[in-house]
Amino acid sequence: DQQVKQNSPSLSVQEGRISILNCDYTNSMFDYFLWYKKYPAEGPTFLISISSIKDKNEDGRFTVFLNKSAKHLSLHIVPSQPGDSAVYFCAADNAGNMLTFGGGTRLMVKP
Amino acid sequence: KAGVTQTPRYLIKTRGQQVTLSCSPISGHRSVSWYQQTPGQGLQFLFEYFSETQRNKGNFPGRFSGRQFSNSRSEMNVSTLELGDSALYLCASSPTVGPTGANVLTFGAGSRLTVL
Numbered sequence: 044d045q046q047v048k049q050n051s052p053s054l055s056v057q058e059g060r061i062s063i064l065n066c067d068y069t070n071s072m073f074d075y076f077l078w079y080k081k082y083p084a085e086g087p088t089f090l091i092s093i094s095s096i097k098d099k100n101e102d103g104r105f106t107v108f109l110n111k112s113a114k115h116l117s118l119h120i121v122p123s124q125p126g127d128s129a130v131y132f133c134a135a136d137n138a139g140n141m142l143t144f145g146g147g148t149r150l151m152v153k154p
Numbered sequence: 155k156a157g158v159t160q161t162p163r164y165l166i167k168t169r170g171q172q173v174t175l176s177c178s179p180i181s182g183h184r185s186v187s188w189y190q191q192t193p194g195q196g197l198q199f200l201f202e203y204f205s206e207t208q209r210n211k212g213n214f215p216g217r218f219s220g221r222q223f224s225n226s227r228s229e230m231n232v233s234t235l236e237l238g239d240s241a242l243y244l245c246a247s248s249p250t251v252g253p254t255g256a257n258v259l260t261f262g263a264g265s266r267l268t269v270l
Contacts, residue, residue, distance in 0.1 A: 075256035086158070086244055086261030132197060136257045141187065141210045144197035
């Protein structure tokens, strides 16, 4: 039972344009949602999080939107840069002690 | 500030053997979690330790075990290795719940285990 799903395994975007990565979840008890970025041969790196009581959180080029009624969140990267090319994981936190991850989306930003 | 350190980075074992992986968390972080990453299953939670106590355990067989020492360093062990145990094993530490309330984990680079 996948509680967190990222339905797009890959996404290709032109440099300077917007990248939109999507994530769906099923458990309405999740308190927080987080996005991580992972480069090959490195561990995931925390990007941005959002509380379940918010609908938007912004940090520089990264914005996360949460739609609780649809159990959907998205990460917007504007403008996209070649260095953003990585695998992005959506994760959900319901107990403060463990995260449930989606399967990841590979983002490729073309120069 | 040193990050999360995992050793060894790469190792090869054969079926039936056992393996021990080590993790040194960020100084001051008392919670250590372990995750398994495979191409088909993504990142799956193994277990989490806080103050030498296992607080949560994921849906893995008993062959997977771990422990945490008084200095917060952690080890995980996999016994009777199977081919399907080939994966990247990631350790993460956190200061438990941060100021935002989210459980922001800081990950190590991982230990890549290949079982032949």
